Amino acid sequence: MRGIVRYELRMRWRSWRYWIVFLLASALALFMPTPLNYPGPDDAPKFFSSWWMASQAFSGLTLLMTLLAAFLVADRIVRDTTLRTRESIKVRAVGEAEYVLGKYLASLIALALIAGPVFVGIPITKWVITSTLMNLWSLLAVFLTMYLPPMAFVAALALTATTLLENPRPFYIPFAILWFFDSMRFRLLNSWIRGVFNFSGASPFQAFFSSVVLFMANDPQMPQMSPAVAAANISFLLFTSALLLVALVYFEKRRRGAWRRTGAEGR
Amino acid sequence: MQIQVENVTKIYAGEIVGVKDINLEIGNGMFGLLGPNGAGKTTLMRMIATLLKPTVGDIHVDGHSVQADSMAIRRMLGYLPQDFGVYPNLTAREFLDYFAILDGVKDASKRKEAVERASDIAGLSAVENRKLKTFSGGMRQRVGIAQAFLRSPQLLIVDEPTAGLDPEERIRFHNLLSEISGDRLVILSTHIVGDVETTCNDMAIIKNGSLLVRSTPPKLIERVQGKVWEVIAADEALEDIKRRHRVISVVRKVEGICVRLLAEKRPTENAIAASPTLEDAYVYFVGGVNEHVGPE
Numbered sequence: 001m002r003g004i005v006r007y008e009l010r011m012r013w014r015s016w017r018y019w020i021v022f023l024l025a026s027a028l029a030l031f032m033p034t035p036l037n038y039p040g041p042d043d044a045p046k047f048f049s050s051w052w053m054a055s056q057a058f059s060g061l062t063l064l065m066t067l068l069a070a071f072l073v074a075d076r077i078v079r080d081t082t083l084r085t086r087e088s089i090k091v092r093a094v095g096e097a098e099y100v101l102g103k104y105l106a107s108l109i110a111l112a113l114i115a116g117p118v119f120v121g122i123p124i125t126k127w128v129i130t131s132t133l134m135n136l137w138s139l140l141a142v143f144l145t146m147y148l149p150p151m152a153f154v155a156a157l158a159l160t161a162t163t164l165l166e167n168p169r170p171f172y173i174p175f176a177i178l179w180f181f182d183s184m185r186f187r188l189l190n191s192w193i194r195g196v197f198n199f200s201g202a203s204p205f206q207a208f209f210s211s212v213v214l215f216m217a218n219d220p221q222m223p224q225m226s227p228a229v230a231a232a233n234i235s236f237l238l239f240t241s242a243l244l245l246v247a248l249v250y251f252e253k254r255r256r257g258a259w260r261r262t263g264a265e266g267r
Numbered sequence: 268m269q270i271q272v273e274n275v276t277k278i279y280a281g282e283i284v285g286v287k288d289i290n291l292e293i294g295n296g297m298f299g300l301l302g303p304n305g306a307g308k309t310t311l312m313r314m315i316a317t318l319l320k321p322t323v324g325d326i327h328v329d330g331h332s333v334q335a336d337s338m339a340i341r342r343m344l345g346y347l348p349q350d351f352g353v354y355p356n357l358t359a360r361e362f363l364d365y366f367a368i369l370d371g372v373k374d375a376s377k378r379k380e381a382v383e384r385a386s387d388i389a390g391l392s393a394v395e396n397r398k399l400k401t402f403s404g405g406m407r408q409r410v411g412i413a414q415a416f417l418r419s420p421q422l423l424i425v426d427e428p429t430a431g432l433d434p435e436e437r438i439r440f441h442n443l444l445s446e447i448s449g450d451r452l453v454i455l456s457t458h459i460v461g462d463v464e465t466t467c468n469d470m471a472i473i474k475n476g477s478l479l480v481r482s483t484p485p486k487l488i489e490r491v492q493g494k495v496w497e498v499i500a501a502d503e504a505l506e507d508i509k510r511r512h513r514v515i516s517v518v519r520k521v522e523g524i525c526v527r528l529l530a531e532k533r534p535t536e537n538a539i540a541a542s543p544t545l546e547d548a549y550v551y552f553v554g555g556v557n558e559h560v561g562p563e
Contacts, residue, residue, distance in 0.1 A: 003368030004368065004369070010356075014356040014357075083354060084351060084352025085354060087348040088346065088352075088411075090318055091316055091341055092370050092371075093338070094368075094369040
């Protein structure tokens with residue numbers, strides 16, 4: 001599987017679409033917790049909190065990437081048909097599970113790497129503004145809880161849906177609508193149902209990070225979220241991702257069987 | 268290497284018959300499967316390549332059934348599909364390395380060896396570090412041959428490999444296939460008679476899913492000996508000739524229209540017996556250019 005991941009990543013890096021998203025996402029993530037976005041002198045204390053800077057950077061990045069990730073990942077399996085490599089792959093020894101997981105992991109790694117500039121840019125920003133070192137654990141914790149689970153979910157959803165539809169296009173608009181309603185509830189997570197069933201990264205943000213930043217914890221407008229709900233949200237995203245991938249492997253196996261029986265590709 | 272196709276029928280969804288009741292035995296060497304578009308060649312190729320399962324009957328490759336033991340067949344198979352595509356952002360070398368990984372070759376040094384050997388066979392060594400998006404159609408077909416050769420297959424199936432290639436590339440491709448056939452079984456599926464004529468020592472013609480004839484190219488040519496004629500005709504006589512005989516080709520020359528046709532006996536007094544080619548034999552068996560001819 002490592003080989004599949006390596007080459008899928010290589011192909012990803014050689015695509016201009018990936019670099020456009022990379023630059024766009026990096027620019028937004030680096031803008032969010034900097035004085036450019038908070039120019040007033042009263043806001044200066046914010047920059048003393050590593051947790052605040054990390055969660056600000058990743059809330060912007062997650063919001064944008066839950067949309068763009070789907071567009072980046074959607075065609076990863078379907079394009080083997082459009083590029084006409086699929087038939088040559090089907091006669092090889094690779095199994096469906098290895099093939100699907102290789103594509104999925106490569107997509108997830110590519111999405112995770114988009115957060116790379118945040119890990120470099122935010123500590124530098126903090127050093128320049130406050131002459132203090134960044135608490136790197138804050139960046140890692142926010143990345144692992146707020147960014148990665150939604151990415152895992154979106155990548156699995158995009159891969160499965162587009163493979164089932166055999167075309168990425170019918171997926172884009174319904175997904176964009178779903179994303180809009182999901183992300184626009186960012187400030188409205190006032191019930192545990194909404195807290196668990198969302199992929200905006202808002203639940204861990206409110207449960208884990210806003211509470212450790214003093215002025216955010218004291219903000220009456222900030223909805224309260226229990227860590228249990230946030231943990232349930234992360235579990236939901238990871239479990240659903242796994243379920244979608246199992247369904248995708250099953251579908252690929254079944255499709256190979258069906259294709260064999262009916263020869264859907266014609267004579 | 269031996270392939271046995273036993274009473275094979277393939278019926279697609281909607282009761283469309285791909286091939287019906289085909290029996291065929293193929294041994295080592297270059298085997299040509301000839302037939303018009305939609306004849307069922309690709310269906311038969313895909314069944315041998317384990318991509319499709321027969322609805323009725325079975326195919327055995329060196330004793331392994333496509334129904335029961337497709338993995339064993341895949342291990343000895345190289346396949347160049349009719350519609351072969353590449354990843355444009357990879358170099359030829361990377362593409363082949365990736366496909367070797369998909370073949371299950373985990374050891375990097377073994378993979379390197381396999382890629383170099385396959386590149387060498389397909390004549391890609393000089394361009395293997397170029398991105399595939401810069402390759403011409405002919406060069407891409409070479410990559411197709413190289414990927415089919417990664418496993419040093421005993422059975423190589425190439426489906427319509429010269430479609431879209433320019434004449435020079437076609438000749439180069441024919442030579443390549445002849446060179447690599449050696450002690451292997453190479454099945455060449457095509458609707459281009461010239462491809463089979465120049466490369467194959469054994470062949471079959473298929474039409475409407477059925478096997479029409481199984482022979483060698485010289486024997487097939489022999490069977491139309493004395494049935495191919497050339498007639499110089501006036502413009503106004505052409506329609507009449509077309510109505511009465513199966514016309515293979517029409518060429519305008521200085522002295523009139525030269526019509527090459529099939530007839531059991533001399534069609535006109537000025538007709539000259541022509542030495543037959545495989546194309547004449549193909550037209551004779553398949554039904555020909557103007558199929559609806561009257562009685563001779």
